[in-house]
């Protein structure tokens with residue numbers, strides 16, 4: 001492979017990389033090389049939806065990053081899983097499918113990402129989705145016919161989830177029929193990227209059909225170490241494949257889809273980033289772009305755990321005989337508790353009527369568990385459930401910074417949580433909304449005790465201390481190579497091209513101008529679906545070549 005040339009090289013076969021590879025190879029005209037650091041996703045516990053907990057800390061599938069001690073979280077070092085496997089984080093994520101709220105995308109436009117408004121992006125969601133749901137009579141119904149299966153599994157979800165929906169109704173929140181496409185306040189059953197009882201990752205949806213095309217080559221277990229250039233035009237990448245160091249060339253473009261942690265790291269290793277930082281690691285700056293790595297946003301959530309007097313999923317998964325029965329049922333029918341992700345119900349809420357749009361996302365998992373010191377979930381044997389809440393649109397921004405010039409070193413992740421009063425107030429609103437839900441009759445009637453934090457803790461300041469002691473990322477880092485209007489305030493232009501460099505784009509969650517209100521897998525795949533169209537359009541119109549002037 002050393003020295004070979006492809007029209008396009010994509011770095012990273014994650015949520016974005018797989019969707020992009022599909023779009024770029026569809027017409028058969030372009031040769032595409034997709035390079036992935038991890039290995040095969042053909043693993044039982046990746047495909048079985050309940051396997052989420054098993055993969056969560058598996059070093060063979062996961063980069064297993066840790067953020068730096070976070071001052072706002074009592075100096076804690078928070079675990080940051082990221083998929084290192086075909087399918088990337090979509091192969092290890094919790095499968096909740098949420099597009100995001102309309103204002104998220106309209107706000108992207110006001111941050112300089114022209115052409116990414118809700119009206120502009122909505123058709124791309126519809127194009128990639130295939131919804132499997134039921135009509136009012138319970139008969140199966142399909143909406144749209146894209147490759148990504150989004151299933152309504154509410155008929156298999158734990159009956160305890162209905163209590164949550166009733167409690168939300170008692171608090172005055174409306175039910176939302178399809179939470180994946182929520183555009184306003186509402187609670188309901190989460191839709192899941194599951195196809196016939198198996199995870200439907202970006203690799204399953206997009207890469208599997210694309211692999212049958214002769215113009216796509218996929219190389220796994222290969223780590224890209226830097227981008228190669230002629231002048232200020234990207235010409236290929238240097239990579240490590242087992243013990244060999246190789247270079248491959250891109251006739252048209254190099255596209256980074258290595259995710260929000262690794263895309264900025266690769267730009268910085270390649271001399272694109274804040275000049276002072278690069279020089280401090282002995283890297284000659286090729287393009288002084290101060291925002292590379294900056295702009296990091298994420299969702300920080302708090303969970304309260306409850307013991308229940310009514311049965312929950314703990315009655316099945318926490319006990320040997322019911323677990324065996326569920327396993328047999330799953331193996332014979334692909335249905336039942338093992339075929340359903342743990343994020344079952346929740347929604348988008350306005351914490352008070354003064355909020356113009358939903359400001360909090362909530363979850364109720366009909367299962368109580370906590371993390372072992374190694375990061376593995378430990379199930380409670382007694383029935384329990386958890387209520388979680390997070391601020392939809394934090395405005396704190398952290399950063400990803402090279403630790404050294406050695407590509408093998410994990411970058412420094414500074415989450416910079418709760419850096420603004422807006423976010424600290426959001427944390428307090430999260431605590432209030434959890435209390436309000438737990439006090440609603442349908443839940444209060446089945447709560448035996450609150451396990452964590454301890455029941456005696458009711459003072460808002462003490463609860464806030466507990467928040468700082470336990471809140472965690474829900475794994476939605478974005479915006480570390482964000483789109484915007486110019487090189488002083490962003491990394492990419494609205495067509496995802498790196499400012500000032502030719503033949504180089506970043507297409508993944510790092511390109512979001514700001515984090516969306518909900519889970520980030522859907523908008524990442526949407527962004528890649530649109531990016532493929534833009535890249536082909538630019539090639540067809542010669543726009544990329546003409547505008548290379550911007551790279552000299």
Ligand SMILES: Cc1cc2nc3c(=O)[nH]c(=O)nc-3n(C[C@H](O)[C@H](O)[C@H](O)COP(=O)(O)OP(=O)(O)OC[C@H]3O[C@@H](n4cnc5c(N)ncnc54)[C@H](O)[C@@H]3O)c2cc1C
Nearest residue numbers: 012014015016037088089093094095096224259509519521
């Ligand atoms: C544990 C967990 C649970 C989550 N749950 C949900 C959920 O329920 N719903 C939801 O919507 N979102 C969820 N998310 C978030 C969502 O999965 C991510 O936002 C999304 O997958 C990001 O896609 P991406 O393409 O930006 O990056 P990724 O999917 O992470 O892809 C990046 C890929 O690039 C590869 N790569 C990186 N560096 C290199 C290199 N140097 N050389 C070669 N390859 C490289 C990686 O191995 C990886 O495969 C979760 C994430 C995690 C980690």
